[in-house]
Amino acid sequence: MTDKVSDGDGKQKPPHFNPGPWMGTKGPTRLRASRKAAPPPPRPNDLVTAAGHLVVPDFFAGAPAMRAAIDAHFGAPGAHGPDTHQIWNYWHVPDMYTYMRTLPRKVIPAELMTSFWNHLAGWTRANLNCVPSDAYLSLYVDGCRQELHNDALNGHYGYVFSLTRWRERRFSGGETIILKPGSLGQSMAGGAAMAGSSFYDLVPADFNQLLIFDDRLPHAVRQVNGLMDPLEGRLVIHGHLKRLE
DSSP, X not given: OOOOOBOSSSOBOOOOOOOOGGGOTTOSOOOOOOOOOOXXXXXXXXXXXXXXXXXXXXXXXXXXXXXXXXXXXXXXXXXXXXXXXXXXXXXXXXXTEEEEEEOGGGTSOHHHHHHHHHHHHHHHHHHHSEEEOOOEEEEEOXXXXXXXXXXXXXXXXXXXXXXXXXXXXXXXXXXXXXXXTTHHHHHHHOSSOOOGGGTEEEEOOOTTOEEEEETTSOEEXXXXXXXXXGGGSEEEEEEEEEEOO
């Protein structure tokens, strides 16, 4: 129980609580609220399934060296020769594809490309249970694009690794267009007007960014408009990922 006591000068001290032997000498025990364990972060597989694509920034430490090799390749254009520069396939399929492509090892040193390939294969194996099956280095300048298509027979996922100086670009377009999963079904169900980005996502090609998307989804590349200089174009390494058995 509590009692008011005097401190000798006539003033009353505040009541003092004597916990008693059943509560110990430190007073009542404070019960801590139980903390629930944080849910595990979503797996990359689940993110791709839900959104149709996944963006991984700052993917490869060697990206600046890869870009430097490309800059050296296109530098001093007056000194270009057939052995070093007649390596680009101008791939034009009417109403479907228009861009230039080559094998990355023809521009980027083999050791550096092997390091990138091993890093990509290790990441996709660990996070998506897939491995890359192919790779092209592609260049988009004024007028280049891809129209809507899917790659359902080429792989489980598609990937795009950007070596584009995206934030300094002076062209328009160049984003990857990816149809949103379920958007057509939502449209057919009615009840809401839909247009533009209600149907698709536009993914910019930020430097050193890896983009993964479901190969079954219709996708495209917006037409690049503005410049013909290859050093200022859209430069990406892209291909497909196949599921491990």
